[in-house]
Amino acid sequence: DAKTTQPPSMDCAEGRAANLPCNHSTISGNEYVYWYRQIHSQGPQYIIHGLKNNETNEMASLIITEDRKSSTLILPHATLRDTAVYYCIVRVRGGKLIFGQGTELSVKP
Amino acid sequence: DAGVIQSPRHEVTEMGQEVTLRCKPISGHDYLFWYRQTMMRGLELLIYFNNNVPIDDSGMPEDRFSAKMPNASFSTLKIQPSEPRDSAVYFCASSSHGGANTEAFFGQGTRLTVV
Numbered sequence: 001d002a003k004t005t006q007p008p009s010m011d012c013a014e015g016r017a018a019n020l021p022c023n024h025s026t027i028s029g030n031e032y033v034y035w036y037r038q039i040h041s042q043g044p045q046y047i048i049h050g051l052k053n054n055e056t057n058e059m060a061s062l063i064i065t066e067d068r069k070s071s072t073l074i075l076p077h078a079t080l081r082d083t084a085v086y087y088c089i090v091r092v093r094g095g096k097l098i099f100g101q102g103t104e105l106s107v108k109p
Numbered sequence: 110d111a112g113v114i115q116s117p118r119h120e121v122t123e124m125g126q127e128v129t130l131r132c133k134p135i136s137g138h139d140y141l142f143w144y145r146q147t148m149m150r151g152l153e154l155l156i157y158f159n160n161n162v163p164i165d166d167s168g169m170p171e172d173r174f175s176a177k178m179p180n181a182s183f184s185t186l187k188i189q190p191s192e193p194r195d196s197a198v199y200f201c202a203s204s205s206h207g208g209a210n211t212e213a214f215f216g217q218g219t220r221l222t223v224v
Contacts, residue, residue: 034212043113043200043215044152087152096165097142097202097213099152 004088009104012082018075020103022088025069032091033064035073037084038102044087047073078107113216115201121222127189130219133182134203142213143176143186144200152200158184191223 005023012018024033034049048055048062050071055062061074075082087102114133122128134141142157156166161178169176173192178184188195198220204213 038152041198041218041220043202043217046212046214049212096154096157098154099144101151 004090004100006086006088006100006103008101009106011106011108012075012078014080014107014109015077018073018078018082018105018107020073020075020086020088020105021070022072023070024088024090027068027090033062033068033071034089034091034097035060035062036087036089036097036099037082038087039081039084044099047086049091078105080107080109083107113201113203113214115199115216115219117219118217119220119222121224122191124192124223125190126223127187128191128195128221128223130186130199130201130221132184132186132201132216134184134201135214136182138203138205138214139181140204140206140213141178141184142202142204143184144202144215145197146200146218147197155186188221191221193223196221196223 032049032051035047036044037047038044048057048060050062050064064071083106085102085104087099089097116131139160143155144152145155146152155168156176157164158178174188176186198218200215200218202213202215204211
């Protein structure tokens with residue numbers, strides 16, 4: 001299974017863009033990059049995923065480098081409610097989601 | 110759909126007792142996952158099913174843990190006998206097809222405390 005590396009914590013000012021990096025240098029060609037977040041003690045929440053191309057939805061944007069060895073999740077206008085732990089995951093065949101330690105994002109007023 | 114439903118939300122039990130956690134996946138989803146979360150170890154995948162059949166149980170910590178999926182709409186995770194170190198939040202998740210291009214949806218979890 002490809003492993004991911006994320007910074008343990010980040011701060012962001014409310015209203016500004018939050019850019020969360022992730023390294024996945026051993027990713028295989030058919031593996032997708034998924035992002036989830038977990039707010040306090042709730043169940044993890046799906047945010048976005050991608051294979052090669054950049055993706056955007058109502059929650060966030062995902063930028064994947066051309067060599068696919070790293071990606072960045074962008075929350076364009078962070079709010080206090082975006083404070084959470086963000087997990088970058090490479091999805092392996094068979095459907096397993098293996099969570100790392102994630103990045104604890106603190107959005108400050 | 111109401112999403113993935115787990116019960117109970119909270120469970121407090123004495124060491125040595127049997128504990129059963131329940132999960133109802135989203136209708137139509139054919140993959141079901143059980144996770145455990147603790148401060149020390151984070152989110153760990155315990156076991157997952159495809160079409161009610163266990164595919165990978167390598168994350169199940171000990172023989173005290175067992176999981177079943179008797180039908181497509183119900184799964185249980187049982188701990189017998191329970192120990193204080195089993196205290197954690199247990200999450201169930203489901204997804205469709207299981208290929209890489211699908212997302213998993215999580216329940217709200219069961220917070221288990223073994224005293």
